[in-house]
Amino acid sequence: MDKVGRILLVGLISGLVLNYYFKFIEWLTGDKVYTLLLNVDYIPVLKNYTFPEWIEISFHMIVSFVLAFIYAWLWNRWKKPFLYTVLTALVIGMVIYPTTGFSDRTPEVTDLSALFWWQTGHLLYGWVVAWMLQRLYNKTGG
Secondary structure: OOHHHHHHHHHHHHHHHHHHHHHHHHHHHOOOHHHHHHOOOOOOOHHHOOOOHHHHHHHHHHHHHHHHHHHHHHHOOOOOHHHHHHHHHHHHHHHHHHHHHHOOOOOOOOOHHHHHHHHHHHHHHHHHHHHHHHHHHHHHOO
């Protein structure tokens, strides 16, 4: 598989890990983190439509693919790529979390339990991306 295919695989696997982690956490705790992951109520045109779950997952996966390419591009530019990948995933989680205020379906912005699960999911996502990219770049030599 060529490098582009491997980076797409990084986006696919890490995106699915985050997806199923949040689905499990929502099932286990009732915290609407999976609902928040798939939520598009904050996007002006899309908020007027109700999409089936598989379409909402597709939106999430597109973001994951784009992020995988951005992380891959930054990998050799950062001094500590593994750490920075994980940290930026946490930052992305913090930046996106307030969008929960735009929907009645998602957790309250002040819901600390949901915020905790949201951030642990993004920590997991960042770790999976970093681990896979590290393996990719160690195998291919950069």
